[in-house]
């Protein structure tokens with residue numbers, strides 16, 4: 001059962017990546033999709049603008065940011081299943097009475113289609129995550145678990161035409177829908193394969209939208225200096241927290257747990273032993289003190305959680321410099 005909601009307990013996104021304030025390039029095809037004429041299109045646009053303001057408020061980001069502008073521009077109805085929609089407010093599902101897409105412009109999880117068991121995630125959670133990743137114009141972003149491409153589209157708008165997005169989705173039908181939804185963005189490519197396996201291109205931003213029990217070596221290796229990785233660190237079926245990892249120029253990795261989440265599993269990133277160690281660490285608490293990811297098997301007393309070849313700790317360790325394997 002897909003559950004992609006956020007349960008915010010720690011709301012301290014990395015302030016070192018402030019929101020961008022430049023307007024995103026407009027995409028007339030997105031704001032005036034075929035079939036939406038006159039008043040209906042205008043009404044939906046007004047709804048999207050109100051939605052973007054609401055999500056920015058919820059996510060604690062600037063309503064004038066590029067992320068908010070992207071939320072106001074992208075028709076969410078293209079990315080979810082057909083109506084009637086089962087909106088997912090904080091508990092249970094609520095089937096919409098009407099087939100009017102205005103209902104999609106709320107901070108709710110929406111199934112990607114009936115039967116998939118996969119959802120278009122909670123907008124305020126993803127807005128906060130994208131703000132923490134702070135993709136810049138011209139950067140290369142990877143998106144693992146693209147679904148039908150709603151948040152991939154925001155990534156494509158944020159990196160702009162001079163940037164590049166490579167998105168990975170293992171479900172062929174979803175990958176096909178993502179490809180169709182992203183056809184106006186020459187800078188984006190959708191790959192129907194696992195993003196938990198190499199080869200992956202070198203990148204500045206790596207956003208994972210499915211739960212992993214550990215930071216995969218293939219993700220850490222793909223990060224350029226100052227590259228940012230953000231993924232739901234969680235054992236299969238459990239709740240966890242979004243882990244932001246920044247590869248420093250000296251080869252060390254700064255790390256921070258940002259917010260509590262539940263996601264479906266990332267195929268190929270759910271080692272059972274790592275999952276058990278992770279659940280025990282979350283149970284003990286203290287994750288908010290994590291500051292560093294180390295790539296070795298010698299955890300010191302500052303260790304919060306350790307797996308094979310990595311551990312998360314509160315202190316930078318001796319001998320970390322240059323531990324990045326590239």
Ligand SMILES: C[S@@+](CC[C@H](N)C(=O)[O-])C[C@H]1O[C@@H](n2cnc3c(N)ncnc32)[C@H](O)[C@@H]1O
Nearest residue numbers: 120121145147168169170194195196209266267
């Ligand atoms: C929670 S859904 C998110 C979809 C999308 N981000 C959204 O919010 O609309 C997670 C997606 O990750 C995909 N997925 C899981 N493991 C994957 C992997 N190893 N590589 C690529 N995609 C994966 C699933 O098929 C699913 O579509």
